[in-house]
Amino acid sequence: MLKNPILEIRDLHAKAGEKEILKGINLTVFPGEVHAIMGPNGSGKSTLAQVLAGRDLYNVTGGEVLYEGRDLLALQPEDRAQEGIFLAFQYPVEIPGVSNLYFLKAALNAIRKRKGEPELDAMDFLSRVRQKMSLMEMDEALLNRAVNAGFSGGEKKRNEIFQMAVLEPRLALMDETDSGLDIDALKIVSHGVNALRGPDRAIVVITHYQRLLNYIVPDYVHVLAEGRIVKSGDKSLALELEESGYAGIEEFAETAQ
Amino acid sequence: MATQLTSIETLANQEYKWGFVTDIDADTVPPGLSEDVIRLISGKKNEPPFMLEWRLKAYRQWLKMKEPTWANVHYPPIDYQKIIYYAAPKTKTNQPKSLDEVDPELLRTYEKLGIPLHERELLAGVAVDAVFDSVSVATTFKEKLSELGIIFCSFSEAVQHHPELVQKYLGTVVPHSDNFFAALNAAVFSDGSFCYIPKGVRCPMELSTYFRINAKDTGQFERTLIIADEGSHVSYLEGCTAPMRDTNQLHAAVVELVALDNATVKYSTVQNWYPGDKEGKGGIYNFVTKRGKCLGANSKISWTQVETGSTITWKYPGCLLIGENSVGEFYSVALTNNYQQADTGTKMIHAGKNTRSTIVSKGISAGHGQNTYRGAVKILKGATGARNYSQCDSMLLGDKCGAHTFPYLEVKNTSSSVEHEASTSKIGEDQIFYCRQRGISTEDAVGMIVNGFCKEVFRELPMEFAVEAQKLLGVSLEGSVG
Ligand SMILES: Nc1ncnc2c1ncn2[C@@H]1O[C@H](COP(=O)(O)OP(=O)(O)OP(=O)(O)O)[C@@H](O)[C@H]1O
Ligand SMILES: [Mg+2]
Numbered sequence: 001m002l003k004n005p006i007l008e009i010r011d012l013h014a015k016a017g018e019k020e021i022l023k024g025i026n027l028t029v030f031p032g033e034v035h036a037i038m039g040p041n042g043s044g045k046s047t048l049a050q051v052l053a054g055r056d057l058y059n060v061t062g063g064e065v066l067y068e069g070r071d072l073l074a075l076q077p078e079d080r081a082q083e084g085i086f087l088a089f090q091y092p093v094e095i096p097g098v099s100n101l102y103f104l105k106a107a108l109n110a111i112r113k114r115k116g117e118p119e120l121d122a123m124d125f126l127s128r129v130r131q132k133m134s135l136m137e138m139d140e141a142l143l144n145r146a147v148n149a150g151f152s153g154g155e156k157k158r159n160e161i162f163q164m165a166v167l168e169p170r171l172a173l174m175d176e177t178d179s180g181l182d183i184d185a186l187k188i189v190s191h192g193v194n195a196l197r198g199p200d201r202a203i204v205v206i207t208h209y210q211r212l213l214n215y216i217v218p219d220y221v222h223v224l225a226e227g228r229i230v231k232s233g234d235k236s237l238a239l240e241l242e243e244s245g246y247a248g249i250e251e252f253a254e255t256a257q
Numbered sequence: 258m259a260t261q262l263t264s265i266e267t268l269a270n271q272e273y274k275w276g277f278v279t280d281i282d283a284d285t286v287p288p289g290l291s292e293d294v295i296r297l298i299s300g301k302k303n304e305p306p307f308m309l310e311w312r313l314k315a316y317r318q319w320l321k322m323k324e325p326t327w328a329n330v331h332y333p334p335i336d337y338q339k340i341i342y343y344a345a346p347k348t349k350t351n352q353p354k355s356l357d358e359v360d361p362e363l364l365r366t367y368e369k370l371g372i373p374l375h376e377r378e379l380l381a382g383v384a385v386d387a388v389f390d391s392v393s394v395a396t397t398f399k400e401k402l403s404e405l406g407i408i409f410c411s412f413s414e415a416v417q418h419h420p421e422l423v424q425k426y427l428g429t430v431v432p433h434s435d436n437f438f439a440a441l442n443a444a445v446f447s448d449g450s451f452c453y454i455p456k457g458v459r460c461p462m463e464l465s466t467y468f469r470i471n472a473k474d475t476g477q478f479e480r481t482l483i484i485a486d487e488g489s490h491v492s493y494l495e496g497c498t499a500p501m502r503d504t505n506q507l508h509a510a511v512v513e514l515v516a517l518d519n520a521t522v523k524y525s526t527v528q529n530w531y532p533g534d535k536e537g538k539g540g541i542y543n544f545v546t547k548r549g550k551c552l553g554a555n556s557k558i559s560w561t562q563v564e565t566g567s568t569i570t571w572k573y574p575g576c577l578l579i580g581e582n583s584v585g586e587f588y589s590v591a592l593t594n595n596y597q598q599a600d601t602g603t604k605m606i607h608a609g610k611n612t613r614s615t616i617v618s619k620g621i622s623a624g625h626g627q628n629t630y631r632g633a634v635k636i637l638k639g640a641t642g643a644r645n646y647s648q649c650d651s652m653l654l655g656d657k658c659g660a661h662t663f664p665y666l667e668v669k670n671t672s673s674s675v676e677h678e679a680s681t682s683k684i685g686e687d688q689i690f691y692c693r694q695r696g697i698s699t700e701d702a703v704g705m706i707v708n709g710f711c712k713e714v715f716r717e718l719p720m721e722f723a724v725e726a727q728k729l730l731g732v733s734l735e736g737s738v739g
Contacts, residue, residue, distance in 0.1 A: 053694050054693070076693070077690065077693040077694055078693040078694075078696050078698050078699075080694075081693065081694050081695055081696035082696045086695075089691065089694075092691070093685075093687050093688050093690075093691040094688075095688050095691065095692070095705075095706060095709070096682075096709065096710075097706065097709025097710050097712060098705050098708075098709040102705070103697075103705070104695075106695075106697050106701065106705060107695035107696050107697055110695075110696035110698070110701075111696045114696070146709070167695070167696075
């Protein structure tokens with residue numbers, strides 16, 4: 001059976017101020033797939049994730065993005081989120097005064113409302129949250145603390161995936177979720193992500209390290225360099241990169257220009 | 258949330274059903290203030306001589322006083338001779354006849370607040386048959402309360418039926434000469450609430466005046482006096498909403514609280530007088546004097562206020578801590594958006610031994626709003642072992658607004674301790690985006706962050722008020738970000 005792509009990025013160009021960062025990205029993601037994006041620092045990986053999430057710091061100057069066949073770029077960030085796009089931030093933001101639990105409930109109910117589902121009552125919400133907490137092996141005390149406020153680097157990253165587990169997005173974008181995690185946490189987080197894998201969902205993982213991909217095994221690996229995807233392959237590409245770095249590939253990028 | 262709305266609704270409906278109708282008085286007094294006008298007001302209210310004398314004393318004092326200029330607020334001079342100090346409810350001809358004639362933006366706001374339809378009509382100043390004010394709402398439970406010996410009635414009624422109590426306590430906390438606006442109030446105040454809790458009685462319900470609707474195009478001067486006798490306990494709530502008018506309206510109220518030995522008074526306000534429009538046109542000048550006197554040992558007076566309305570707020574609910582071990586508290590959220598200005602804070606005067614006070618102030622500025630915290634803590638010579646803790650936090654939304662903090666401190670007793678903490682924060686674009694990425698709209702995100710910021714104050718509010726206060730903040734901040 002032929003499936004329709006969940007995400008289609010066609011020749012996407014984006015600027016921050018005068019600086020062009022994305023210079024023609026093409027990427028198609030089908031439901032059920034996991035794509036890994038790798039690439040040197042400053043190549044535009046986070047920018048791509050942020051543009052997909054609707055950050056207005058970036059101006060899209062060309063190309064198009066279809067999400068479930070519809071024009072994604074026309075949607076507000078909260079609409080994208082409500083439609084099932086989740087971004088696990090490279091640098092999760094602290095929100096003092098707002099408890100993690102309250103925040104998550106507001107988020108979940110906004111998404112449910114969009115789907116025409118009723119708000120979860122306190123009991124159902126709590127039991128769902130508890131279940132995901134134990135999946136992520138997180139301390140329940142974190143629930144009553146303010147969102148990310150005073151969390152350690154690793155706790156913040158784990159909290160992102162915990163939120164993702166509760167919100168169950170259709171398209172998850174994970175921006176360097178592995179950086180800052182210790183080895184045990186990496187396993188737990190990967191386990192949480194794998195639990196979310198399913199035939200209707202897709203995941204795009206941005207990472208620098210092959211290690212994560214041992215746990216979250218990708219269907220495709222892409223290399224982003226200077227605002228373009230310069231190479232794509234299967235999971236063995238990540239291993240190659242681990243061996244020889246980006247050097248060879250950047251040469252390729254230059255010759256391609 | 259639903260329970261809160263139904264309780265307001267029931268209260269209002271009950272009142273409506275009971276049909277407490279404000280006397281429709283056809284007389285009006287011409288604009289301006291003179292001894293004759295005061296005599297007329299006092300006469301219409303059938304007051305005993307001591308009241309008239311007190312009013313006249315205040316008026317003569319007021320004539321010698323100057324409007325204060327030290328507050329960080331700016332407005333064109335008020336012509337006190339143009340204000341109508343006593344007027345019958347407005348004739349129905351120039352009021353809107355139905356909701357169709359009322360500004361839709363205002364109606365949307367009411368809808369958001371969940372105010373039931375017939376109350377929306379009242380709020381919008383639509384002509385309805387029974388115009389009621391807050392005092393008559395309060396009287397709903399009068400019988401039940403009177404079984405306990407609690408007196409809760411309008412100030413006018415108190416003057417008629419309990420003149421001895423009025424005479425004993427009126428002006429003992431806020432004297433007729435206290436300040437320009439308090440003197441004006443003493444001279445002309447038209448009504449207000451009166452409450453007396455007898456010895457050892459714990460008032461079984463929150464006493465509240467929910468709507469103080471002023472259907473008149475006049476100055477509004479109400480006066481509240483609450484006396485908690487030895488060992489008694491009372492929690493009083495005050496909610497204010499005003500019709501929308503494009504001229505500025507002066508509101509100069511006075512509240513006096515007295516707590517005797519071991520008595521507790523908790524006074525909560527959610528102030529949502531009309532703040533003026535987006536350009537700063539219209540709105541209420543809220544120049545209010547509120548003070549409590551902890552006269553008895555171990556007494557406690559606690560002020561909680563949420564100030565979101567009014568174009569200008571000038572208000573410093575304070576405590577005179579006279580009795581040994583008495584406690585004063587001030588919890589405040591003040592929000593200014595568009596062109597609103599607020600200069601608010603508290604005055605804690607420690608006179609007795611081991612008196613304690615706590616001040617928690619949260620100022621939120623958005624739009625072109627200017628928000629000033631002005632607080633004074635005075636520890637007098639005899640106040641051995643007195644303690645104060647103050648915390649003043651400001652939050653800025655956008656870069657055209659301002660937050661200012663003026664804490665004054667005067668310590669005359671070396672055994673006392675005073676602590677002050679302050680902070681200023683901004684809601685960051687990255688915080689908003691983070692919330693939006695989780696499906697939460699900008700408006701809800703701002704509301705959530707601001708409510709989080711105010712948590713310590715909301716916690717002090719009675720449950721149903723806390724819910725309302727949160728909604729109010731959301732509505733008041735609409736359009737301030739993004
Ligand atoms: N708002 C901005 N204004 C100006 N330049 C920006 C902005 N955001 C990103 N850039 C620049 O765009 C380039 C790409 O940044 P981006 O964060 O997307 O890189 P990245 O691939 O995620 O890198 P890393 O692996 O270090 O996380 C960098 O040179 C960065 O400095
Ligand atoms: Mg990055």
